[in-house]
Amino acid sequence: MIYPIVAYGDPVLRKKALPLAADFPEIDTLVSNLYETMYAAGGVGLAAPQVGMSLRIFVVDGRPFSEDSENPDPLALKDFKKAFINAHILEENGEPWAYNEGCLSIPDIHEDVLRKPVIRLRYENEAREVFEEEFSGLQARIIQHEYDHIEGVLFIDRLTAFKRQLLKGRLGKISKGQVEVSYRMRFPEAR
Numbered sequence: 001m002i003y004p005i006v007a008y009g010d011p012v013l014r015k016k017a018l019p020l021a022a023d024f025p026e027i028d029t030l031v032s033n034l035y036e037t038m039y040a041a042g043g044v045g046l047a048a049p050q051v052g053m054s055l056r057i058f059v060v061d062g063r064p065f066s067e068d069s070e071n072p073d074p075l076a077l078k079d080f081k082k083a084f085i086n087a088h089i090l091e092e093n094g095e096p097w098a099y100n101e102g103c104l105s106i107p108d109i110h111e112d113v114l115r116k117p118v119i120r121l122r123y124e125n126e127a128r129e130v131f132e133e134e135f136s137g138l139q140a141r142i143i144q145h146e147y148d149h150i151e152g153v154l155f156i157d158r159l160t161a162f163k164r165q166l167l168k169g170r171l172g173k174i175s176k177g178q179v180e181v182s183y184r185m186r187f188p189e190a191r
Contacts, residue, residue: 017048
């Protein structure tokens with residue numbers, strides 16, 4: 001099932017998401033639907049809050065970045081497809097580096113965001129097995145972006161106050177549905 005993606009301005013995007021209980025029903029269906037929605041929208045990651053569910057789960061598939069000629073390590077992303085449940089970043093290390101990010105919930109806005117290049121993450125997979133793993137480079141960045149969503153943070157929050165002020169009008173138009181998108185969206189202030 002393809003869910004509509006909620007747009008900037010929806011309160012669910014600002015909530016810290018709730019953990020998935022060990023007996024959460026139909027986890028495989030939820031993961032499958034998140035992937036299907038992400039692919040339909042052309043994304044490389046999607047978090048449950050972006051489809052209106054305040055749950056600590058997100059999916060990623062870095063394959064589109066592996067085909068980017070600018071990517072310094074395409075093999076690291078070719079098979080980088082995972083679901084992350086109840087994730088918690090334990091550490092972030094290294095010198096912050098800028099990379100141009102966008103978001104399915106904030107269409108048509110892309111900005112350079114500083115993030116640390118290495119993270120250590122504890123998470124569960126669909127079988128509810130617990131892992132503690134280190135990720136780096138674009139893998140880490142994709143995870144950090146989606147992790148922010150389950151923490152109620154958007155990539156624009158990581159921009160300077162001046163840059164956010166410059167984007168204010170465009171963000172207002174997005175929340176009203178005054179934006180062209182090729183995927184289903186739900187706009188909080190659409191009339």
